[in-house]
Amino acid sequence: MSATVTWDEFTEGIWRQNPVFVMVLGLCPMLAVTVSAVNAMTMGLATMFVLVCSSALVSLMRKMVPKEVRIATYIVIIATFVTVVDYLIQAVSLELYEALGAFIQLIVVNCIILGRAEAHASKNPPLPAMINALGMSIGFFIGLFALGSVREILGAGTLFGVSLFGSGFQPWVIMVLPPGGFFVLGGWLLFFSWMGRRKQRKQTEKLAGVSGHA
Amino acid sequence: MTDQRVIPVKHVPPPPPASPTVGMIRTLGLVSAICGLIIVSAYQSTYDAVAANKRIATERAVFKVIPAAKSIVEYAALPNGGIQKLGAGDTATPSGAVGFFAAYDEHGRLAGIAAEGGAKGYADTVRIMFGYSPACQCVVGFGVVAMRETPGIGDKIIKDREFLANFAALDVKLTADLSALANEVMAVKHGTKSNPWQIDAIAGATITSRAVGRAINDAAQALLPRLVPKLEILQKAQKS
Amino acid sequence: MTQPLIEIRSAPHLKAAKSVETIMRHVVYSLLPICAFYIFQYGISALASILVVTIACLLTERALISTGTQAGRLSDFSAVITGLLLALTLPPGFPLWMGAVAGVVAIALGKALFGGIGFNVFNPALVGRAFVQAAFPTAIATYTPSFLAGRFTEFIPSSLALPLMIPAGAAEWLKAKQFDALAGATPLAKWKFDGVVVNADELLTSLSGHMAVGPAPALILLCGAYLAARRFMDWRIPVAILGSAALTAWLLFAIDPGRYPNPFFMLFSGGLILGAVYMATDMATSPVTPKGMWVYGALIGLLTVVIRYYSGLPEGVMYAILIGNAASPLIERITQPTPFGRGVSLGRTRKRASYPLNPGYISREEAGAVTPKKRFLPRKPKK
Incomplete structure (x- = not known):
């Protein structure tokens, strides 16, 4: 296994294997905290920190972890960084901490992180593992932000707390309730699968066109 | 089921290779050590900021319900009738004690007492903070600490002017022997408030309004009979 | 003259002049007097509400059928029924833009998502209403009195709210018409509160x-x-x-x-x-x-x-x-129902149609090597 870092390793998580829109992982924090764009971004950054740090550490220790205790080791490592993030957010803003509630601690069981540790970091040197983790977390961040911004715009008429429609805006209460999360996620999934299919159709048309000419 | 599990085993799989016990212990020990180190250093480096944040949050909540306040001291009212000052580091209150905050104005005079209360609302417990004025024996301020009420309906208790007007002077007088509240604080249907100890509920958010009433009632019921006899101590406390 | 054909098909073999479309058409006919009376009660606002909601339903249905998302045809009247029923369950002064949202949601989420006519699990009209009830709880609880003077020439102010904007409150308007604010409460709300x-x-x-x-x-x-x-x-x-x-x-x-x-x-x-x-x-x-x-x-x-x-x-x-x-x-x-000729005796008729889970399927490992005799499997219906 060479230590070369491919561009694909980075972009994989952002688009082709996007954890939210393609793998549909990590839905629990996704649906619960994306009530506003700021909450979503904080969650995204917290997950990013945990994912990158834990991937690095797991990758560093990959040669000495016996496979019988690997899950336990990964969980301990992940939990450590989650605790660190927990303290950091408390130190930055208590308000944000209250808004995110238990979901900071629940990053421990976010399957994206354990999945990356198991599938990628434990098999690759630290640099590619971190790059891959960074790409994944950017993908997750994009997903969270896509949900959070739509829900905040419809649910409160604001984006990052800035009013978009003036004071007469009628908030869609359902968007800040849990069902709203499902609706918006469904909408985005629909959008991305439609895009994917269109791309595929264009490719087949191109192929058909080429073979027709030949 | 266990009786039926006598299954003739035809093929015995080879026993797994002996687990590298030493390796496992070494790895886990190392991981734990590294992780412990990281956690402790994170805790140490953020401790001051977190404590400052918490203090600011508490102060802000108290100052909101007692606008005249400039500084606060945390106390606990003990079950035996005494009160005890809590230091900044004390997180564990004595068992059975009711915590409250004494707020002092810029001249060091007692501006009011702030206390927390909670009651089940529509979605979850509504935790509130209220300011008590010893002078008029009434609740003079009200704020929400935490709630998960329906946005647009239940969360009106933060903003609804008519509702907040209830807490300009909500009567929480004690009975003559200072053993209990003279009147039960409770939320009544919108537009039917007739006594100073009643809370005019928000139309359409009756459950949340009732939760606020119950939270104040329960907290006042628990705290005031212990607190009122000791008010003089609190008044002196800051001057000394 | 057509060739005599032997048509082989599965049940039902019912031969009656009742197609889905006929039934739906008659339901629409029977709804028309109700709509007319509703318009008589609330005037032009009710008319606008019914029209907007129904048109929203029809347009959504058309768009989703043409993209192949759902089965059915526009001419089967089912979207009309959904629209009419949805409009009848909304308050007459419900803002028209919210009505349109309800109509779109009713068809898209309530029907197309499941595959179109006949496949929906929930009543589409109620799905639409449930959505707007959760999204706009204040507007959907705001009723206005019926039989107001001038109801055929004047909209209820909340009807004409701009899209995405909060509708005007009814209190001022009712005061001008010499009603107290409670006149707008429905009988159930009056009883409850x-x-x-x-x-x-x-x-x-x-x-x-x-x-x-x-x-x-x-x-x-x-x-x-x-x-x-x-x-x-x-x-x-x-x-x-x-x-x-x-x-x-x-x-x-x-x-x-x-x-x-x-x-x-x-x-x-x-x-x-x-x-x-x-x-x-x-x-x-x-x-x-x-x-x-x-x-x-x-x-x-x-x-x-x-x-x-x-x-x-x-x-x-x-x-x-x-x-x-x-x-x-x-x-x-x-x-x-018990199939004809089955299970009349022995008093076991009620058990006939239910199929308890085969323990063998719960977990192969747990059940061990001894699987109970599959007595009920021969009666399992074919998929």
């Missing part, structure tokens, strides 16, 4: 006074009777719903008349009659077995009364029917 019980005979026709109610229950019952008489609708479901609601309400009334209103009030207030006659009877979402219809109706009636009495909401018909819809596959399963 103020303890005022309106007489049942007034509710039945809703002609007296300026009550803020939906279309008259008497008219709905009449139109429903037409559908039932023409066999376009099964009479068991409405009868079961109304019967069970009345029975529950009567029992509670008998226990404590001071706390619970009389059963007639329960029956004729709110949307119970409309829901029982037109919404719960939706063919795709209700059980097909006769016994199942009774169970389904009884469940909805009971839930309606329970939600009205014991929840924070004044009205419970919508959620009761949605829960009933969700339960109806299960109800169908446990009320399968």
Whole structure:
């Protein structure tokens, strides 16, 4: 296994294997905290920190972890960084901490992180593992932000707390309730699968066109 | 089921290779050590900021319900009738004690007492903070600490002017022997408030309004009979 | 002349001039008088609301059919029914843009998502209403008095709210018309929050006074009777719903008349009659077995009364029917009729149609090598 870092390793998580829109992982924090764009971004950054740090550490220790205790080791490592993030957010803003509630601690069981540790970091040197983790977390961040911004715009008429429609805006209460999360996620999934299919159709048309000419 | 599990085993799989016990212990020990180190250093480096944040949050909540306040001291009212000052580091209150905050104005005079209360609302417990004025024996301020009420309906208790007007002077007088509240604080249907100890509920958010009433009632019921006899101590406390 | 053909097809072999389209068309016919009366009650706002909601439903249906997302044709009238029913359950002064949102959601989420006509699990109109109820709880609770002077020339102000904007409050407008703010409350809301019980005979026709109610229950019952008489609708479901609601309400009334209103009030207030006659009877979402219809109706009636009495909401018909819809596959399963010639003896008829889980399927490892004899497998229906 060479230590070369491919561009694909980075972009994989952002688009082709996007954890939210393609793998549909990590839905629990996704649906619960994306009530506003700021909450979503904080969650995204917290997950990013945990994912990158834990991937690095797991990758560093990959040669000495016996496979019988690997899950336990990964969980301990992940939990450590989650605790660190927990303290950091408390130190930055208590308000944000209250808004995110238990979901900071629940990053421990976010399957994206354990999945990356198991599938990628434990098999690759630290640099590619971190790059891959960074790409994944950017993908997750994009997903969270896509949900959070739509829900905040419809649910409160604001984006990052800035009013978009003036004071007469009628908030869609359902968007800040849990069902709203499902609706918006469904909408985005629909959008991305439609895009994917269109791309595929264009490719087949191109192929058909080429073979027709030949 | 266990009786039926006598299954003739035809093929015995080879026993797994002996687990590298030493390796496992070494790895886990190392991981734990590294992780412990990281956690402790994170805790140490953020401790001051977190404590400052918490203090600011508490102060802000108290100052909101007692606008005249400039500084606060945390106390606990003990079950035996005494009160005890809590230091900044004390997180564990004595068992059975009711915590409250004494707020002092810029001249060091007692501006009011702030206390927390909670009651089940529509979605979850509504935790509130209220300011008590010893002078008029009434609740003079009200704020929400935490709630998960329906946005647009239940969360009106933060903003609804008519509702907040209830807490300009909500009567929480004690009975003559200072053993209990003279009147039960409770939320009544919108537009039917007739006594100073009643809370005019928000139309359409009756459950949340009732939760606020119950939270104040329960907290006042628990705290005031212990607190009122000791008010003089609190008044002196800051001057000394 | 066509060639004589042998047509081989599966059941049903029913030969009658009743296609889906015919049934739907007659349901629309029977809804027209109700809509007309509703417009008579509330004037131009109600007319606009019905038109906008129905058009929103039709446009959504058209768009989704043309993209191949859902089955069905625009001409099968089902989207019209959804639109009309949805409009009738919304307050007359409901902002038109919210009405359009409700219509789009009703078809897109309530119907197209499941595959179109006949595949929907929930009544589309109620899905649309549930969405706007959760999204705009204030607007959907704002009723206005009926039979106002000048209702045919003037919109209720909230109707014309700009898209995405909060509708104007009705209080000012009502004051100008010399009504107090409470005149806009529905009879159920008045009972729930103020303890005022309106007489049942007034509710039945809703002609007296300026009550803020939906279309008259008497008219709905009449139109429903037409559908039932023409066999376009099964009479068991409405009868079961109304019967069970009345029975529950009567029992509670008998226990404590001071706390619970009389059963007639329960029956004729709110949307119970409309829901029982037109919404719960939706063919795709209700059980097909006769016994199942009774169970389904009884469940909805009971839930309606329970939600009205014991929840924070004044009205419970919508959620009761949605829960009933969700339960109806299960109800169908446990009320399968016994096939002819089977299970008459031995008193085991009731077990016939239910298929307990084969322990062997629960977990191969757990069950071990000894699997119980599969006595019931030969009777398992073919998929």
